[in-house]
Amino acid sequence: MYVGIAGVLGALCRYAVGLAVDPVLSAALFPAATLLCNYSGSFALGWLSGGGAARLSLSDNGRAAVASGFVGSYTTFSAFSAETIHLLQAGEGGKALAYVLASLWGGLALAWIGGRLAGRKTSGGGVV
Template structure:
C-alpha cells in the first residue's frame, strides 16, 4: 500500500511541477523563477501538512506518505535547483546564482515556518 501511495503522489507532484514550471517563464538572465516558486510552495505545503497531520488531523500513514514524500517530493526538486545554480555560475551570472541560493534557503525556511504556523489553531487573546 505504501508503494502505491508513493507512486500516486509522485505522479500528481510530477505533473503539477511540470505544469507550473511551464506556466512561469525564466528571467532573461536565466534566473529559474519557476523552480524557486515551486520549491518554496513545497516548503509551505510540507510544513503545513506535517504539522496539521501531527497535531489536528489523523490521516492514514500511507496517505500522509503519498502526500508528503510522494507528491511533495516529486513536486519540489533539489537536483534541478543544484543544476540551475551551476548553470548560472557557468554563465557568469554570479549575482543571480547567489540570489537564487539565498532565496531558496531563506525562503524555504521561512515558508516552512509559515506552513507550521498556518496549521496550528489560533489561540484567543487572554487564553493559555
C-alpha cells in the same frame, strides 16, 4: 502504491508550473518555476508536519503519499542545484548567490509559516 501515484501527480504539477511560468521572468531574475515549486512545497510540507496532516485526518499511508510522493516529486533540489551551476558557468555569480539565498531563506520561512498556520486552532472552518 499511494506514494507512487502521488509522485506521478506531483511530477505532473511540477511540469505544469514549468510550462506556466513566464520564461522572461526566469531569464530576467533566476529560475522562477523551480523557486515557486520549492517555495510552495516547503510551505505545504511545513503545514503538513506542523499539524495539517492531523487536521486532514490523514492516515500514515496518506501522509507518506502527500509528503514523500507528491511534495517530494513536486519540489526539486536537483533542478535548483543544476540551475545554480548554470548561472555560475554563465558568469552570473550575483544571480546565483541571490537564487541560493532566496531559495534557502524563503523555503525555510515558508516551511515555518506553514507549520505555524497548521498549529492554530480553527473555528467555523477558518484559521483563528
